[in-house]
Amino acid sequence: MKSLPEISDSEWDVMKIVWDHGPLTSGDVVKHLSDRHWKPRTVKTLLSRLVSKGAVGTSEEPGRFLYAAKIPRETLVRQESKSFLARVFDGAIAPALVHFIADADLSPKEVAELKKILDRGGKS
Amino acid sequence: MKSLPEISDSEWDVMKIVWDHGPLTSGDVVKHLSDRHWKPRTVKTLLSRLVSKGAVGTSEEPGRFLYAAKIPRETLVRQESKSFLARVFDGAIAPALVHFIADADLSPKEVAELKKILDRGGKS
DNA sequence: GACGGGTGACTACAGATGTCGTCATGATGT
């Protein structure tokens, strides 16, 4: 097991940009995160931390220094979900789903979609 | 909104004991957490932090010093869920559910139960 | 060919977190 790195809240914000907008420069990341009102240095620091954690990779081509995700989103989502479930629901998924569904205001369309997934998921 | 306190990972472990086993002494908490291999001091510190955060209350009766949860489990579960969804799924519940359901190995019984909840869940 | 803007590297620093120690006091056993 290659023990995934821990990604903090703010780092998640950065990761989402990197995942969604392919390889980009730190300046681009800052732009995409403008609503966060972070100083460019702050974003840079987060990027550096992600690089040192191995979640993001860099490629230096003449002129530009690009950042790209090295860990697929799905992988981290899964890890994060697992640790969340472990923390809050003792790892039991069913009660968690009950809670979410009861708590969510789902549209009928979403309800239908979820049912379809349930049909598919039961007998994997 | 009365801004709930932040409960860290380790603190959650302690909270679960306090919720599940009513008012108890710090020593009892340590016993219940024996698989965590924490020194009693560590547990004590966590309890103190929870007390100062207002998540746990104390009652001092002759002879014993008891700890009991002051914030209902449900409240914290809800908060934690919300912040998790915001972080990982941008607050969108439906995709999160899709992920969970697809990822979980649900028994047919659980699937049936969830469907029932879905039927009920559209609007409360 | 020096100069300023963008950006990587290094540094800072306060607050949260994980883990644990010391001390004094109150409970307990003999």
Place this chain on the structure above:
DNA sequence: ACATCATGACGACATCTGTAGTCACCCGTC
């Protein structure tokens, strides 16, 4: 009562997080 043990109060300290500053270097411009 005295020695002992458990435990609340207070402290410690390394690491992680959030947020950001300074320095130095590369690039294109004048």
